[in-house]
Amino acid sequence: MILKKLKNIVSKSESKDNKDDNSKNKKSEKLSGKGLLIFKNVKDTINSEKILKKKNYEIKVVAPPAEVREGCDLALQYEIIENIEIIRELKNNGIEVVKSISLEETMLQPIELVKIKKIGDHTMYRSGNMKITLDKNGIISNISGGGCPDVPYLTINLMNKHISNIPENEYPKELGYSLCAYTLHKAFEKAKNHKKN
Amino acid sequence: MVIAGTIPIKGLGLTRGNVEISFDNIRFYNENIPENTVQIPISMGTATLVASCYKTLQYFNRSNELVAILAGDIGDGEGSTKIYEEISRLNNKFLIVHYIKPKISEITKIDFERNFVVGDAGGMYAGKAAGIGDEFKLFLPDVGELAFLADKDSSHPAYVRGFISEVDDLDVIKLIKMAYETGKMPENMVIKGETDYIVQNGEIIATVSEPKHAAMECIGGTGDNLTGIISGLIYCGYEISEACTLGCMVNREIANMVTPTPDTKINEIIEAIPDALNKLID
Numbered sequence: 001m002i003l004k005k006l007k008n009i010v011s012k013s014e015s016k017d018n019k020d021d022n023s024k025n026k027k028s029e030k031l032s033g034k035g036l037l038i039f040k041n042v043k044d045t046i047n048s049e050k051i052l053k054k055k056n057y058e059i060k061v062v063a064p065p066a067e068v069r070e071g072c073d074l075a076l077q078y079e080i081i082e083n084i085e086i087i088r089e090l091k092n093n094g095i096e097v098v099k100s101i102s103l104e105e106t107m108l109q110p111i112e113l114v115k116i117k118k119i120g121d122h123t124m125y126r127s128g129n130m131k132i133t134l135d136k137n138g139i140i141s142n143i144s145g146g147g148c149p150d151v152p153y154l155t156i157n158l159m160n161k162h163i164s165n166i167p168e169n170e171y172p173k174e175l176g177y178s179l180c181a182y183t184l185h186k187a188f189e190k191a192k193n194h195k196k197n
Numbered sequence: 198m199v200i201a202g203t204i205p206i207k208g209l210g211l212t213r214g215n216v217e218i219s220f221d222n223i224r225f226y227n228e229n230i231p232e233n234t235v236q237i238p239i240s241m242g243t244a245t246l247v248a249s250c251y252k253t254l255q256y257f258n259r260s261n262e263l264v265a266i267l268a269g270d271i272g273d274g275e276g277s278t279k280i281y282e283e284i285s286r287l288n289n290k291f292l293i294v295h296y297i298k299p300k301i302s303e304i305t306k307i308d309f310e311r312n313f314v315v316g317d318a319g320g321m322y323a324g325k326a327a328g329i330g331d332e333f334k335l336f337l338p339d340v341g342e343l344a345f346l347a348d349k350d351s352s353h354p355a356y357v358r359g360f361i362s363e364v365d366d367l368d369v370i371k372l373i374k375m376a377y378e379t380g381k382m383p384e385n386m387v388i389k390g391e392t393d394y395i396v397q398n399g400e401i402i403a404t405v406s407e408p409k410h411a412a413m414e415c416i417g418g419t420g421d422n423l424t425g426i427i428s429g430l431i432y433c434g435y436e437i438s439e440a441c442t443l444g445c446m447v448n449r450e451i452a453n454m455v456t457p458t459p460d461t462k463i464n465e466i467i468e469a470i471p472d473a474l475n476k477l478i479d
Contacts, residue, residue, distance in 0.1 A: 033301060033326055033352035081299055081326075081353055085273065122459035124415045129341040129354040133415035133459050141460045144241065144417035145339070147318030147354075149296055150272025152242035153205035155417055159240070177272030178298070179355035 035080040036062070037087075038099040045074040051093050052076070057086060077103070085177035114190035125194070127186035138162050138195045148178035163192050198432045200250060201266040201284045202243030202295030202318070203276045209235065209269025211279040216265050218251045221464040225265060239464045241417035242296040242318070243267065249422040250293070252470040253429025262432075274298040277319075287312050291432050293424070294320025299353065301327040309333070315431075316383070317424045325381070326352035333383040335437065337424045340369060340390045346382065347375035369394060373401065385437050387427065389420050393445040397438050405445035410452040418463030423448045426470060447473045 039045045045061065052059050059078045078086055080102055087097050117124045121136040130151075133142040139162055143155040154172050168174065172185040210227065212235070217224045223244050224236045239248045247265050254260040266283050270276030281303035284292060288311045294304070297319040304323035307314060309332035316324045316333045324330050325346055338346055345354040369388060376382050377399030388394040391414075392406035413419050427444035431437055450473040451466055 119411050119415060119459050122412075122415065124459070126341075129339065129345070131415055135460065142415045142417050144415060144419065145341070147296060147299070147320070147322050147342075148272060149203035149205070149242075149270035149274075149277060149298055149319065152203075152240060152244070152296060153271040155241050156205055156238070175271075177274075179353045181272065183355045 033080055034077055034103045035083065036101045036103060037076040037078055037097050038101070039075070040096070040098050042074050044095050045076060047093070048076055048090050048095050048097075051090065051095070052078075052086060055089060057082060059086075081179060082177075083179060084173060084182045088174070088177075114187050116190070116194065123191070123194070125187040125191040127190070128183045130180060130184040130187055132158075132184065132187045132191055134163060134191055134195060138164060143184070146178075146180035146184065148180040150176040150178050150181050151184070154181060154184060158188075163188070163195055198250070198254070198262055198291045198293075198428075199264050199266060199284075199287060200243065200247050200293045200295060201280050201297070201320075202246065202293075203270035203280065203297055204235075204237055204243060204267045205271055206235070206237065206269040207271045209267075209276065211266070211268045211276070211283060213266050213283065214264060215261065216247055216251060216263065218248050220468065221462070223247050223251075225267065239418070239467065241421060241463060243421075245418035245421040245463050245467070246293065246295050246317070246425045248464070248467050249425025249470060250429045251425075252467055253426050253474070254433065256471050256474045257429075257433045259433060270298065272298070274300070278303070281306065291315075291428075293317065293428050294323070295421070295424075296320075297323065299323035299326055301352075305329060307332075315424070315428055317421070321346075322353060328381050330379075330381045330383055335385040335387070335427075335431075335441075336383050337387045337389060337420070337427070339420055340372075340388060343369065343372045343376060343388050347372040347379075349379045370401070373399065385441065387423070387441045387445065389423055389445075393423075393448075395438060395441040395445065402438055403442045405442065405449060408449055408453055410449070410457055412457045412459050412461065413452055415459045416457060416461055416463060416466070419448070419466065422463060422466055422470075443477065447477055450477055 059076050061074050062077045114125055114127045122133050124133045130145040135141045140158050172181045172188050212225055212227045214226055222236050222238050227235045237244055239245055251260050254263055268276030268279045277298035285306035291313045293315040295318050299319050299322040304327050314333050315335045317337045321336050324333050342354055345351050386396040392404050394401050395403040426447050427440050430440035451469040454469045
Protein backbone atom coordinates (compact mmCIF):
# COMPACT_ATOMS: atom_id res chain seq x y z
CA MET A 1 0.00 0.00 0.00
CA ILE A 2 2.73 2.38 1.03
CA LEU A 3 4.76 1.47 -2.00
CA LYS A 4 1.79 1.93 -4.30
CA LYS A 5 1.52 5.44 -2.93
CA LEU A 6 5.23 5.85 -3.41
CA LYS A 7 4.89 4.87 -7.03
CA ASN A 8 2.07 7.35 -7.54
CA ILE A 9 3.99 10.12 -5.87
CA VAL A 10 7.14 9.43 -7.85
CA SER A 11 5.12 9.20 -11.04
CA LYS A 12 3.40 12.51 -10.27
CA SER A 13 6.75 14.09 -9.52
CA GLU A 14 8.06 12.79 -12.84
CA SER A 15 4.97 14.01 -14.68
CA LYS A 16 5.55 17.49 -13.33
CA ASP A 17 9.15 17.41 -14.50
CA ASN A 18 7.99 16.16 -17.86
CA LYS A 19 5.63 19.07 -18.34
CA ASP A 20 8.51 21.36 -17.61
CA ASP A 21 10.65 19.51 -20.11
CA ASN A 22 7.75 19.31 -22.54
CA SER A 23 8.80 15.73 -23.23
CA LYS A 24 6.12 13.05 -23.61
CA ASN A 25 8.62 10.21 -23.67
CA LYS A 26 9.79 10.78 -20.13
CA LYS A 27 6.26 10.36 -18.78
CA SER A 28 6.44 6.61 -19.09
CA GLU A 29 9.79 6.17 -17.35
CA LYS A 30 9.78 2.69 -15.83
CA LEU A 31 10.34 2.11 -12.16
CA SER A 32 11.74 -1.36 -12.84
CA GLY A 33 15.04 -1.75 -11.03
CA LYS A 34 14.55 1.48 -9.07
CA GLY A 35 14.50 2.10 -5.34
CA LEU A 36 14.25 4.95 -2.88
CA LEU A 37 16.79 6.00 -0.27
CA ILE A 38 15.31 7.68 2.77
CA PHE A 39 17.43 10.01 4.94
CA LYS A 40 16.86 11.54 8.34
CA ASN A 41 16.97 15.09 7.06
CA VAL A 42 16.97 17.22 3.94
CA LYS A 43 20.59 18.18 4.34
CA ASP A 44 21.67 14.54 4.15
CA THR A 45 19.57 14.04 1.01
CA ILE A 46 21.01 17.08 -0.72
CA ASN A 47 24.58 16.24 0.26
CA SER A 48 24.03 12.66 -0.88
CA GLU A 49 22.81 13.88 -4.25
CA LYS A 50 25.98 15.96 -4.68
CA ILE A 51 28.27 13.10 -3.67
CA LEU A 52 26.57 10.50 -5.85
CA LYS A 53 26.25 12.75 -8.90
CA LYS A 54 29.97 13.45 -8.72
CA LYS A 55 30.48 9.68 -8.88
CA ASN A 56 28.12 9.48 -11.89
CA TYR A 57 25.40 7.40 -10.24
CA GLU A 58 22.00 7.63 -11.90
CA ILE A 59 19.97 9.23 -9.14
CA LYS A 60 17.33 11.88 -8.74
CA VAL A 61 15.70 13.68 -5.84
CA VAL A 62 12.01 12.86 -5.38
CA ALA A 63 9.37 13.42 -2.70
CA PRO A 64 8.73 10.45 -0.41
CA PRO A 65 5.24 9.84 1.00
CA ALA A 66 4.43 10.73 4.60
CA GLU A 67 4.26 7.06 5.59
CA VAL A 68 7.98 6.54 5.13
CA ARG A 69 9.25 9.96 6.09
CA GLU A 70 11.82 10.11 8.82
CA GLY A 71 11.64 13.86 9.34
CA CYS A 72 12.72 14.50 5.78
CA ASP A 73 10.67 15.50 2.80
CA LEU A 74 13.13 14.45 0.14
CA ALA A 75 14.40 11.06 -0.96
CA LEU A 76 16.73 9.78 -3.68
CA GLN A 77 15.57 7.51 -6.45
CA TYR A 78 18.38 5.16 -7.50
CA GLU A 79 19.24 1.92 -9.30
CA ILE A 80 18.59 -0.94 -6.86
CA ILE A 81 21.51 -2.90 -8.28
CA GLU A 82 23.83 -0.22 -6.86
CA ASN A 83 22.34 -0.43 -3.38
CA ILE A 84 25.35 -1.66 -1.43
CA GLU A 85 27.97 0.53 -3.09
CA ILE A 86 25.85 3.68 -2.83
CA ILE A 87 25.16 3.10 0.85
CA ARG A 88 28.86 2.51 1.50
CA GLU A 89 29.88 5.58 -0.51
CA LEU A 90 27.54 7.68 1.61
CA LYS A 91 28.73 6.04 4.82
CA ASN A 92 32.31 6.87 3.86
CA ASN A 93 31.15 10.47 3.58
CA GLY A 94 29.50 10.39 6.99
CA ILE A 95 25.90 10.07 5.78
CA GLU A 96 23.59 7.39 7.08
CA VAL A 97 20.77 5.98 4.96
CA VAL A 98 17.74 5.45 7.20
CA LYS A 99 15.89 3.12 4.84
CA SER A 100 16.10 1.74 1.30
CA ILE A 101 12.94 0.59 -0.49
CA SER A 102 12.29 -1.18 -3.78
CA LEU A 103 9.85 0.64 -6.05
CA GLU A 104 9.31 -2.40 -8.21
CA GLU A 105 6.51 -4.26 -6.47
CA THR A 106 4.82 -4.21 -3.11
CA MET A 107 5.88 -7.78 -2.33
CA LEU A 108 9.53 -7.43 -3.36
CA GLN A 109 11.91 -7.53 -0.43
CA PRO A 110 15.56 -8.46 -0.14
CA ILE A 111 15.93 -12.12 0.79
CA GLU A 112 16.54 -12.54 4.52
CA LEU A 113 16.15 -16.27 5.02
CA VAL A 114 19.34 -18.38 5.32
CA LYS A 115 19.07 -22.15 4.92
CA ILE A 116 21.59 -24.49 6.55
CA LYS A 117 22.52 -27.85 5.01
CA LYS A 118 24.96 -30.44 6.35
CA ILE A 119 27.11 -32.20 3.76
CA GLY A 120 29.33 -34.70 5.55
CA ASP A 121 31.61 -32.74 7.89
CA HIS A 122 30.85 -29.50 6.08
CA THR A 123 28.00 -27.04 6.49
CA MET A 124 26.54 -25.00 3.65
CA TYR A 125 24.68 -21.73 4.32
CA ARG A 126 22.48 -20.47 1.53
CA SER A 127 20.80 -17.11 1.16
CA GLY A 128 18.89 -16.81 -2.11
CA ASN A 129 21.32 -17.42 -4.94
CA MET A 130 24.48 -17.29 -2.75
CA LYS A 131 26.12 -20.13 -0.84
CA ILE A 132 29.04 -20.27 1.59
CA THR A 133 30.43 -23.56 2.92
CA LEU A 134 32.49 -24.09 6.08
CA ASP A 135 34.50 -27.15 7.01
CA LYS A 136 34.19 -28.62 10.51
CA ASN A 137 36.85 -26.20 11.81
CA GLY A 138 35.16 -23.07 10.48
CA ILE A 139 37.38 -22.58 7.45
CA ILE A 140 35.57 -21.23 4.38
CA SER A 141 36.05 -24.05 1.88
CA ASN A 142 33.84 -22.83 -0.95
CA ILE A 143 31.62 -19.97 -2.12
CA SER A 144 29.21 -20.36 -5.02
CA GLY A 145 26.36 -18.66 -6.83
CA GLY A 146 25.78 -15.12 -8.02
CA GLY A 147 26.53 -13.31 -11.22
CA CYS A 148 27.93 -9.89 -10.34
CA PRO A 149 31.66 -9.10 -10.76
CA ASP A 150 32.40 -8.76 -7.05
CA VAL A 151 31.48 -12.40 -6.32
CA PRO A 152 34.72 -13.90 -7.73
CA TYR A 153 36.63 -11.08 -6.00
CA LEU A 154 35.00 -11.88 -2.66
CA THR A 155 35.64 -15.58 -3.21
CA ILE A 156 39.37 -15.01 -3.68
CA ASN A 157 39.44 -12.83 -0.56
CA LEU A 158 37.46 -15.14 1.71
CA MET A 159 38.43 -18.65 0.66
CA ASN A 160 40.53 -20.79 3.02
CA LYS A 161 40.16 -18.30 5.89
CA HIS A 162 38.62 -19.05 9.26
CA ILE A 163 35.28 -17.27 9.38
CA SER A 164 35.89 -15.97 12.91
CA ASN A 165 39.25 -14.44 11.97
CA ILE A 166 38.05 -12.27 9.12
CA PRO A 167 38.25 -8.59 10.11
CA GLU A 168 35.11 -6.51 9.82
CA ASN A 169 36.52 -4.40 7.00
CA GLU A 170 36.81 -7.57 4.88
CA TYR A 171 33.21 -8.74 5.33
CA PRO A 172 31.29 -9.26 2.06
CA LYS A 173 29.19 -6.14 2.62
CA GLU A 174 32.35 -4.07 3.12
CA LEU A 175 34.35 -5.39 0.16
CA GLY A 176 31.43 -5.98 -2.20
CA TYR A 177 29.33 -3.62 -4.28
CA SER A 178 26.37 -5.61 -5.54
CA LEU A 179 23.15 -7.21 -4.39
CA CYS A 180 24.93 -10.57 -4.75
CA ALA A 181 27.45 -9.34 -2.14
CA TYR A 182 24.59 -8.19 0.06
CA THR A 183 22.96 -11.62 -0.20
CA LEU A 184 26.27 -13.40 0.40
CA HIS A 185 26.75 -11.28 3.51
CA LYS A 186 23.47 -12.63 4.91
CA ALA A 187 24.80 -16.19 4.54
CA PHE A 188 28.21 -15.10 5.90
CA GLU A 189 26.65 -13.55 9.03
CA LYS A 190 24.56 -16.63 9.65
CA ALA A 191 27.59 -18.91 9.24
CA LYS A 192 29.70 -16.74 11.56
CA ASN A 193 27.07 -16.70 14.31
CA HIS A 194 26.26 -20.37 13.86
CA LYS A 195 29.92 -21.31 14.22
CA LYS A 196 30.33 -19.02 17.24
CA ASN A 197 27.39 -20.65 19.00
CA MET B 198 33.41 -18.23 -30.14
CA VAL B 199 33.53 -15.30 -27.73
CA ILE B 200 33.30 -15.32 -23.93
CA ALA B 201 32.73 -11.90 -22.39
CA GLY B 202 33.08 -11.38 -18.67
CA THR B 203 34.89 -9.70 -15.83
CA ILE B 204 38.02 -10.80 -14.00
CA PRO B 205 38.47 -9.94 -10.29
CA ILE B 206 41.57 -7.76 -10.74
CA LYS B 207 41.01 -4.08 -9.99
CA GLY B 208 42.02 -1.77 -12.80
CA LEU B 209 42.93 -4.45 -15.35
CA GLY B 210 42.19 -2.99 -18.77
CA LEU B 211 40.25 -4.61 -21.57
CA THR B 212 41.74 -7.72 -23.16
CA ARG B 213 40.53 -9.41 -26.31
CA GLY B 214 42.25 -12.54 -27.57
CA ASN B 215 43.07 -16.20 -27.12
CA VAL B 216 43.74 -17.75 -23.74
CA GLU B 217 45.93 -20.56 -22.47
CA ILE B 218 44.98 -22.99 -19.75
CA SER B 219 47.17 -24.79 -17.27
CA PHE B 220 46.01 -27.01 -14.41
CA ASP B 221 44.76 -24.27 -12.09
CA ASN B 222 44.97 -20.97 -13.95
CA ILE B 223 44.15 -19.22 -17.19
CA ARG B 224 46.67 -16.96 -18.92
CA PHE B 225 46.03 -14.21 -21.42
CA TYR B 226 47.86 -11.31 -23.00
CA ASN B 227 47.23 -7.77 -21.80
CA GLU B 228 49.18 -4.89 -23.29
CA ASN B 229 48.66 -2.70 -20.24
CA ILE B 230 50.75 -4.69 -17.81
CA PRO B 231 54.56 -4.83 -17.75
CA GLU B 232 54.93 -8.54 -18.42
CA ASN B 233 52.05 -8.49 -20.92
CA THR B 234 50.70 -11.79 -19.62
CA VAL B 235 48.05 -12.04 -16.94
CA GLN B 236 47.67 -15.25 -15.00
CA ILE B 237 44.69 -15.81 -12.74
CA PRO B 238 43.46 -18.82 -10.77
CA ILE B 239 40.49 -20.84 -11.95
CA SER B 240 38.37 -20.34 -8.85
CA MET B 241 34.92 -19.42 -10.13
CA GLY B 242 33.25 -16.97 -12.50
CA THR B 243 34.48 -16.08 -15.96
CA ALA B 244 37.86 -17.79 -15.49
CA THR B 245 36.05 -21.08 -14.84
CA LEU B 246 33.78 -20.66 -17.86
CA VAL B 247 36.77 -19.88 -20.07
CA ALA B 248 38.63 -22.95 -18.81
CA SER B 249 35.73 -25.39 -19.18
CA CYS B 250 34.83 -24.08 -22.62
CA TYR B 251 38.48 -24.31 -23.67
CA LYS B 252 38.68 -27.92 -22.49
CA THR B 253 35.51 -28.82 -24.39
CA LEU B 254 36.68 -27.15 -27.59
CA GLN B 255 40.10 -28.75 -27.16
CA TYR B 256 38.41 -32.16 -27.22
CA PHE B 257 37.19 -31.29 -30.74
CA ASN B 258 40.55 -29.70 -31.70
CA ARG B 259 38.99 -26.23 -31.85
CA SER B 260 40.37 -24.49 -28.76
CA ASN B 261 42.17 -21.91 -30.91
CA GLU B 262 38.73 -20.57 -31.94
CA LEU B 263 38.00 -19.37 -28.42
CA VAL B 264 38.36 -15.61 -27.88
CA ALA B 265 37.91 -14.04 -24.46
CA ILE B 266 36.86 -10.44 -23.91
CA LEU B 267 37.91 -9.75 -20.35
CA ALA B 268 38.35 -6.71 -18.12
CA GLY B 269 39.14 -6.20 -14.46
CA ASP B 270 36.15 -5.46 -12.24
CA ILE B 271 35.73 -6.02 -8.52
CA GLY B 272 32.14 -4.84 -8.54
CA ASP B 273 32.39 -1.12 -9.21
CA GLY B 274 31.39 -1.66 -12.83
CA GLU B 275 34.52 -0.16 -14.39
CA GLY B 276 35.49 -3.27 -16.37
CA SER B 277 31.88 -4.17 -17.12
CA THR B 278 31.37 -0.88 -18.97
CA LYS B 279 34.35 -1.62 -21.23
CA ILE B 280 33.08 -5.12 -21.96
CA TYR B 281 29.58 -3.90 -22.83
CA GLU B 282 31.07 -1.41 -25.26
CA GLU B 283 33.17 -4.11 -26.92
CA ILE B 284 30.38 -6.67 -27.30
CA SER B 285 27.98 -4.08 -28.71
CA ARG B 286 30.19 -4.11 -31.83
CA LEU B 287 30.23 -7.90 -32.34
CA ASN B 288 28.80 -9.35 -35.51
CA ASN B 289 28.15 -12.99 -36.45
CA LYS B 290 29.61 -14.45 -33.26
CA PHE B 291 28.69 -17.15 -30.79
CA LEU B 292 28.75 -15.02 -27.64
CA ILE B 293 28.44 -16.00 -23.98
CA VAL B 294 27.83 -13.04 -21.64
CA HIS B 295 28.93 -14.05 -18.17
CA TYR B 296 30.00 -12.33 -14.91
CA ILE B 297 29.26 -8.66 -15.53
CA LYS B 298 27.53 -5.86 -13.67
CA PRO B 299 23.90 -6.02 -14.83
CA LYS B 300 23.12 -2.86 -16.78
CA ILE B 301 19.79 -2.66 -18.57
CA SER B 302 20.84 0.24 -20.78
CA GLU B 303 24.00 -1.58 -21.95
CA ILE B 304 22.83 -5.18 -22.49
CA THR B 305 20.22 -3.93 -24.98
CA LYS B 306 23.01 -2.61 -27.24
CA ILE B 307 24.08 -6.15 -28.26
CA ASP B 308 23.02 -7.04 -31.79
CA PHE B 309 20.94 -10.13 -31.05
CA GLU B 310 19.93 -10.50 -34.69
CA ARG B 311 23.48 -10.94 -35.88
CA ASN B 312 24.92 -12.93 -32.96
CA PHE B 313 24.05 -16.20 -31.21
CA VAL B 314 23.91 -15.10 -27.56
CA VAL B 315 23.99 -17.29 -24.43
CA GLY B 316 23.25 -15.63 -21.08
CA ASP B 317 24.56 -16.83 -17.73
CA ALA B 318 25.34 -15.12 -14.39
CA GLY B 319 25.28 -11.29 -14.74
CA GLY B 320 24.61 -11.54 -18.48
CA MET B 321 21.41 -13.46 -17.74
CA TYR B 322 20.44 -11.08 -14.90
CA ALA B 323 20.83 -8.08 -17.21
CA GLY B 324 18.87 -9.73 -20.03
CA LYS B 325 15.99 -10.61 -17.73
CA ALA B 326 15.93 -7.23 -16.00
CA ALA B 327 15.89 -5.51 -19.40
CA GLY B 328 12.95 -7.67 -20.53
CA ILE B 329 14.87 -9.05 -23.52
CA GLY B 330 15.41 -12.65 -22.38
CA ASP B 331 13.66 -13.86 -25.53
CA GLU B 332 16.46 -12.33 -27.62
CA PHE B 333 18.94 -14.81 -26.10
CA LYS B 334 19.28 -18.35 -27.42
CA LEU B 335 19.90 -19.98 -24.03
CA PHE B 336 19.75 -19.19 -20.31
CA LEU B 337 21.31 -21.44 -17.65
CA PRO B 338 19.85 -20.56 -14.23
CA ASP B 339 20.04 -22.53 -11.01
CA VAL B 340 16.78 -22.98 -9.09
CA GLY B 341 17.15 -19.72 -7.13
CA GLU B 342 17.80 -17.82 -10.34
CA LEU B 343 14.80 -19.53 -11.96
CA ALA B 344 12.66 -18.02 -9.19
CA PHE B 345 14.01 -14.62 -10.23
CA LEU B 346 13.25 -15.33 -13.90
CA ALA B 347 9.73 -16.42 -12.95
CA ASP B 348 9.07 -13.20 -11.03
CA LYS B 349 8.06 -10.77 -13.74
CA ASP B 350 8.74 -7.74 -11.57
CA SER B 351 12.10 -8.66 -10.10
CA SER B 352 15.30 -7.17 -11.53
CA HIS B 353 17.79 -9.15 -9.40
CA PRO B 354 17.73 -12.54 -7.59
CA ALA B 355 18.20 -10.72 -4.27
CA TYR B 356 14.74 -9.20 -4.65
CA VAL B 357 12.01 -11.77 -5.19
CA ARG B 358 8.53 -12.21 -3.85
CA GLY B 359 8.17 -13.78 -0.44
CA PHE B 360 6.52 -16.90 -1.78
CA ILE B 361 9.51 -17.86 -3.93
CA SER B 362 12.32 -16.96 -1.57
CA GLU B 363 12.70 -20.43 -0.05
CA VAL B 364 14.67 -22.24 -2.71
CA ASP B 365 14.42 -25.69 -1.13
CA ASP B 366 10.65 -25.63 -1.35
CA LEU B 367 10.39 -24.41 -4.91
CA ASP B 368 8.23 -26.17 -7.42
CA VAL B 369 10.57 -26.09 -10.42
CA ILE B 370 7.92 -27.15 -12.92
CA LYS B 371 5.59 -24.38 -11.79
CA LEU B 372 8.41 -21.82 -11.92
CA ILE B 373 9.33 -22.86 -15.46
CA LYS B 374 5.71 -22.28 -16.46
CA MET B 375 5.67 -18.88 -14.71
CA ALA B 376 8.94 -17.85 -16.35
CA TYR B 377 7.67 -18.66 -19.85
CA GLU B 378 4.35 -16.97 -19.19
CA THR B 379 6.26 -13.69 -19.07
CA GLY B 380 6.89 -14.18 -22.80
CA LYS B 381 10.44 -12.95 -22.30
CA MET B 382 12.42 -16.16 -21.97
CA PRO B 383 14.83 -17.70 -24.49
CA GLU B 384 13.74 -20.66 -26.57
CA ASN B 385 16.16 -22.87 -24.61
CA MET B 386 16.91 -23.12 -20.92
CA VAL B 387 18.82 -25.46 -18.62
CA ILE B 388 17.90 -25.35 -14.93
CA LYS B 389 20.94 -26.54 -13.01
CA GLY B 390 20.31 -28.34 -9.73
CA GLU B 391 19.76 -31.61 -7.94
CA THR B 392 17.84 -32.52 -11.08
CA ASP B 393 18.84 -30.74 -14.28
CA TYR B 394 15.88 -29.71 -16.43
CA ILE B 395 16.33 -29.17 -20.16
CA VAL B 396 13.58 -26.88 -21.44
CA GLN B 397 12.56 -25.88 -24.94
CA ASN B 398 9.80 -23.32 -25.57
CA GLY B 399 8.63 -23.75 -21.98
CA GLU B 400 8.33 -27.55 -22.21
CA ILE B 401 10.60 -29.89 -20.25
CA ILE B 402 12.12 -32.13 -22.91
CA ALA B 403 14.60 -34.01 -20.70
CA THR B 404 15.81 -34.32 -17.12
CA VAL B 405 19.14 -35.56 -15.79
CA SER B 406 19.23 -36.49 -12.13
CA GLU B 407 21.62 -39.39 -11.69
CA PRO B 408 24.12 -39.91 -10.23
CA LYS B 409 23.72 -37.43 -7.37
CA HIS B 410 26.73 -35.85 -5.67
CA ALA B 411 25.55 -33.40 -2.99
CA ALA B 412 28.99 -31.79 -2.68
CA MET B 413 28.76 -30.38 -6.21
CA GLU B 414 26.25 -27.76 -4.99
CA CYS B 415 28.71 -26.04 -2.69
CA ILE B 416 31.72 -26.07 -5.03
CA GLY B 417 32.06 -22.62 -6.55
CA GLY B 418 32.14 -22.77 -10.34
CA THR B 419 30.20 -25.99 -11.02
CA GLY B 420 27.44 -24.01 -12.72
CA ASP B 421 30.00 -22.05 -14.76
CA ASN B 422 31.63 -25.34 -15.72
CA LEU B 423 28.33 -26.75 -17.03
CA THR B 424 27.70 -23.59 -19.05
CA GLY B 425 31.15 -23.96 -20.61
CA ILE B 426 30.61 -27.59 -21.58
CA ILE B 427 27.14 -27.03 -23.07
CA SER B 428 28.20 -23.92 -24.98
CA GLY B 429 31.26 -25.74 -26.34
CA LEU B 430 29.10 -28.62 -27.54
CA ILE B 431 26.66 -26.28 -29.30
CA TYR B 432 29.53 -24.40 -30.93
CA CYS B 433 30.99 -27.69 -32.16
CA GLY B 434 27.79 -28.62 -33.95
CA TYR B 435 25.48 -30.33 -31.50
CA GLU B 436 21.82 -29.36 -31.74
CA ILE B 437 20.99 -27.13 -28.76
CA SER B 438 18.72 -29.51 -26.82
CA GLU B 439 21.09 -32.42 -27.47
CA ALA B 440 24.06 -30.36 -26.26
CA CYS B 441 22.17 -29.36 -23.11
CA THR B 442 21.30 -32.95 -22.22
CA LEU B 443 24.75 -34.30 -23.06
CA GLY B 444 26.43 -31.46 -21.13
CA CYS B 445 24.42 -32.28 -17.98
CA MET B 446 25.38 -35.96 -18.36
CA VAL B 447 29.05 -35.05 -18.82
CA ASN B 448 28.96 -32.89 -15.69
CA ARG B 449 27.60 -35.80 -13.64
CA GLU B 450 30.05 -38.23 -15.19
CA ILE B 451 32.84 -35.90 -14.06
CA ALA B 452 31.45 -36.06 -10.52
CA ASN B 453 31.57 -39.85 -10.75
CA MET B 454 35.21 -39.69 -11.77
CA VAL B 455 36.33 -37.07 -9.24
CA THR B 456 34.07 -38.10 -6.31
CA PRO B 457 34.00 -34.53 -5.02
CA THR B 458 33.87 -33.35 -1.41
CA PRO B 459 32.95 -29.79 -0.34
CA ASP B 460 36.71 -29.08 -0.33
CA THR B 461 37.15 -30.01 -4.00
CA LYS B 462 38.26 -27.10 -6.17
CA ILE B 463 36.75 -26.41 -9.56
CA ASN B 464 39.99 -26.90 -11.49
CA GLU B 465 39.94 -30.59 -10.47
CA ILE B 466 36.47 -30.87 -12.04
CA ILE B 467 37.53 -29.09 -15.24
CA GLU B 468 40.54 -31.36 -15.69
CA ALA B 469 38.19 -34.33 -16.01
CA ILE B 470 36.14 -32.88 -18.90
CA PRO B 471 38.02 -34.65 -21.74
CA ASP B 472 37.78 -38.06 -20.07
CA ALA B 473 34.06 -37.61 -19.38
CA LEU B 474 33.43 -36.49 -22.98
CA ASN B 475 35.43 -39.44 -24.20
CA LYS B 476 33.31 -41.82 -22.18
CA LEU B 477 29.96 -40.40 -23.30
CA ILE B 478 30.65 -39.60 -26.95
CA ASP B 479 30.94 -42.53 -29.33
